[in-house]
Amino acid sequence: MMNKTLAIILAGGTGESLSPLTDERTKAAIPFGGKYRIIDFPLSNCLHSGLRRVLVLTQYKSHSLQKHLRDAWSIYNPELGEYITAVPPQMRTGAGWYSGTADAIYQNLYLLERNPAEYVIVLPGDNIYRMDYAALLQQHITNNADVTIACTAPSAMNSSNYFVVDADDKQRVSNFSQKVADDPDNNSLASLGIYVFSKELLIEMLSQDHAQPQSSHGLAADVFPQLVKSHRVYAYGFEGSQGRVSQDGYWRNIDNLDDFYSANMDLLKSSPSIDLYQSDWPIRSHQPQFPPARTVPGVLGNEGIAINSIISAGTVIAGGSVQNSILFSNVHIGDEAVVEDSILFDGVRIGDGAHVRNCIIDKDNLIPAGSRIGFDAKMDKQRFKISSEGIIAIGKSSLSAAGGA
Structure with missing residues (x-):
């Protein structure tokens, strides 16, 4: 058949x-x-x-x-x-x-x-x-x-x-x-x-x-x-x-x-409606050759932590915290950085002390140290696209084109 x-x-x-x-x-x-x-x-x-x-x-x-x-x-x-x-x-x-x-x-x-x-x-x-x-x-x-x-x-x-x-x-x-x-x-x-x-x-x-x-x-x-x-x-x-x-x-x-x-x-719900861990019907994709994800203490001694999040291979949380977020491969979270309710594509770098929430950040973007995104809608709107429900979408090269974050 x-x-x-x-x-x-x-x-x-x-x-x-x-x-x-x-x-x-x-x-x-x-x-x-x-x-x-x-x-x-x-x-x-x-x-x-x-x-x-x-x-x-x-x-x-x-x-x-x-x-x-x-x-x-x-x-x-x-x-x-x-x-x-x-x-x-x-x-x-x-x-x-x-x-x-x-x-x-x-x-x-x-x-x-x-x-x-x-x-x-x-x-x-x-x-x-x-x-x-x-x-x-x-x-x-x-x-x-x-x-x-x-x-x-x-x-x-x-x-x-x-x-x-x-x-x-x-x-x-x-x-x-x-x-x-x-x-x-x-x-x-x-x-x-x-x-x-x-x-x-x-x-x-x-x-x-x-x-x-x-x-x-x-x-x-x-x-x-x-x-x-x-x-x-x-x-x-x-x-x-x-x-x-x-x-x-x-x-x-x-x-x-x-x-x-x-x-x-x-996917972050305790019982997700679609289960990616369903063994009889796995979702296939490309597997990049990155090392395992890990959390490590930052320079200031802060522990890297992840709460209710998906963390993919190659990602390092170095003294920062990630909550209710999805991190693709090879992401780096800096010391005292905070990521909340966000989706970070491959290769994104969150600088030390930066704080982002309600964001979708496309590949290879660097969020400069000390940045705050998701807290001032008027300022965010001047640089990024904001959805009808307040989600901030940052495309490739958006930060450099906007003169930094």
């Missing part, structure tokens, strides 16, 4: 609302949870589900993503027909870049036509969740479906921006439409943007959509509203015990800085 399936991951999104984290990388390549990239979640799902043929459609500032795919995911055997392949826009159908999710796949139609797969599973590359795609595919086959849409309850969504799915008691879909903010959810479901197609139908529908000049060329916006009227489309419930992994219903759209911050902070 799985050897007859091709996975396509849509990973070209710009993620403008996640700036400055996306100023130099695509949304799917944003670091997450102390050691991962966002795309590691759908790729790990593919790995554990038995999917061995994966195309990752890239576009916006894709170097970081492609480097990560090379370093972390060169694990399949091409001699056995296995691969994870990054596919940038080929411009085979015109001079433009991908103009929508349907167009992104249509521009690579030749890859579908030459592929021996019978089924295609289309996945977003920028969400945090676990799912056994084998169970999804099995239901698709059992129902003799043309298309299957993975869905969840609207209450499980952390965003009001989604597509509504109406289905009967046998999960046959009768309506697919954009969520209207003021409409009650009633008994509708929320689409997760995960779809299984028969390959020939997908090729047919993409070709029809491409021929429509008024279309925005999105699978959800343009293809599905008409598809449910003419074909056998079914909903698949994300929650429950289907498949080999405990599907606890955790799903996070990473639409903006607050979503990103909240999803990371979820």
Whole structure:
């Protein structure tokens, strides 16, 4: 079954609302949870589900993503027909870049036509969740479906921006439409943007959509509203015990800085909604060769301490304190420095006596000694981006560009 399936991951999104984290990388390549990239979640799902043929459609500032795919995911055997392949826009159908999710796949139609797969599973590359795609595919086959849409309850969504799915008691879909903010959810479901197609139908529908000049060329916006009227489309419930992994219903759209911050902070709860320590479904990523993390006394004799935090390899807390925070690899916390409620990417240096809170600090930034960030909103706003919930995002080179902290 799985050897007859091709996975396509849509990973070209710009993620403008996640700036400055996306100023130099695509949304799917944003670091997450102390050691991962966002795309590691759908790729790990593919790995554990038995999917061995994966195309990752890239576009916006894709170097970081492609480097990560090379370093972390060169694990399949091409001699056995296995691969994870990054596919940038080929411009085979015109001079433009991908103009929508349907167009992104249509521009690579030749890859579908030459592929021996019978089924295609289309996945977003920028969400945090676990799912056994084998169970999804099995239901698709059992129902003799043309298309299957993975869905969840609207209450499980952390965003009001989604597509509504109406289905009967046998999960046959009768309506697919954009969520209207003021409409009650009633008994509708929320689409997760995960779809299984028969390959020939997908090729047919993409070709029809491409021929429509008024279309925005999105699978959800343009293809599905008409598809449910003419074909056998079914909903698949994300929650429950289907498949080999405990599907606890955790799903996070990473639409903006607050979503990103909240999803990371979820990992610090005493019983996190998504358990990174789940041994039967580990999340794979690149493992940089750093020494173990450690805490050491500072020059002034202060003990380095970490409370309720994730501390990654290579990190040294030298007389400072870290509380309720996530530190990626090779971070250094100086003497008497304090880090609270923050996310520090690889290579960040917090100078002696500096105090930062409610921050997301991108790679390799140096916070000068004695700095205070997160205490004066007016001053912080002059130098950094602040989210609607007050989270301060410091991009690469932001401090030097702003004349220090």
